[in-house]
Amino acid sequence: MTTVRAKDLAKEAEMTLAGKTVVVTGGASGIGAAVARLLARDGAAVVIGDLSSDGASVVESFAQDGAVVDFIRTDVTDEQSVARLMDDTMEKFGRLDVLVANAGVPEQKGPVHELDLTTWQRVLDINLTGVVLCNKHAVAKMLQSGGGSIINMASILAHVGQANSTAYSAAKAAVVNFTRSAALTYAQQNIRFNCVSPGYVSTPLLAELPATTRAQMLGKMPIGRLLQPDEIAEVVRFLASDRSSSLTGSVINADGGYTAA
Numbered sequence: 001m002t003t004v005r006a007k008d009l010a011k012e013a014e015m016t017l018a019g020k021t022v023v024v025t026g027g028a029s030g031i032g033a034a035v036a037r038l039l040a041r042d043g044a045a046v047v048i049g050d051l052s053s054d055g056a057s058v059v060e061s062f063a064q065d066g067a068v069v070d071f072i073r074t075d076v077t078d079e080q081s082v083a084r085l086m087d088d089t090m091e092k093f094g095r096l097d098v099l100v101a102n103a104g105v106p107e108q109k110g111p112v113h114e115l116d117l118t119t120w121q122r123v124l125d126i127n128l129t130g131v132v133l134c135n136k137h138a139v140a141k142m143l144q145s146g147g148g149s150i151i152n153m154a155s156i157l158a159h160v161g162q163a164n165s166t167a168y169s170a171a172k173a174a175v176v177n178f179t180r181s182a183a184l185t186y187a188q189q190n191i192r193f194n195c196v197s198p199g200y201v202s203t204p205l206l207a208e209l210p211a212t213t214r215a216q217m218l219g220k221m222p223i224g225r226l227l228q229p230d231e232i233a234e235v236v237r238f239l240a241s242d243r244s245s246s247l248t249g250s251v252i253n254a255d256g257g258y259t260a261a
Helices: 006-014 030-041 054-063 079-093 117-145 167-185 211-219 229-240
Strands: 021-025 045-050 069-073 098-101 148-153 191-198 251-254
Touching (some): 021 030, 021 079, 021 117, 030 045, 030 229, 045 054, 054 069, 079 117, 117 148, 117 191, 148 229, 167 191, 191 229
Parallel strands (some): 148 191
């Protein structure tokens, strides 16, 4: 007779991604790094795709905890680079189960009549086209693996207006509807598409903003504080796991009540 301890059962229940392979773009810092860390701890083999070489040091720190994590330098605006990310993931792990399309950049805000088209194009290339390219090449692999879950990172600015936010708001709103369309397209092929729209999250990028700007952000958060990257990662973990099997085409506003006001 085999005796199973309660703590062993609890540990097994927590490992909801064991045996799955996950790609996280923009995983070298901030929300992406928190997502990669949590999913790796949850039993997944994680591949970080990022343009920053910091991804290598992130992988090294994760490996010390026994996690299976790899880093592939990736430019999400370059289709060949994205294709290589997915190809290398398949070559090493034999399958792709989850994509977290998280890579993105902010914009230098300003009124439309002063819009610089070079800046506009860069923000759309990374925040929208980059997501689409990652989805495109991930879907091709997931069809081989028998299905999967794709989580695209949107923003509260996909749902509410903000003065002087042009390219960023446009890109994130487009990501939401792209996700819904893709969800319907692949609903019969066992590939789920969902969005997470974070509120203001305490990341290194946000820490670089002027104190007055951070104070304004804090004042808009009904819960009275900024969110932490780990809190967004928990939402992503749910969407990545089979526990969210009924969700596709959904948008989760992980925003501390921002869009409820």
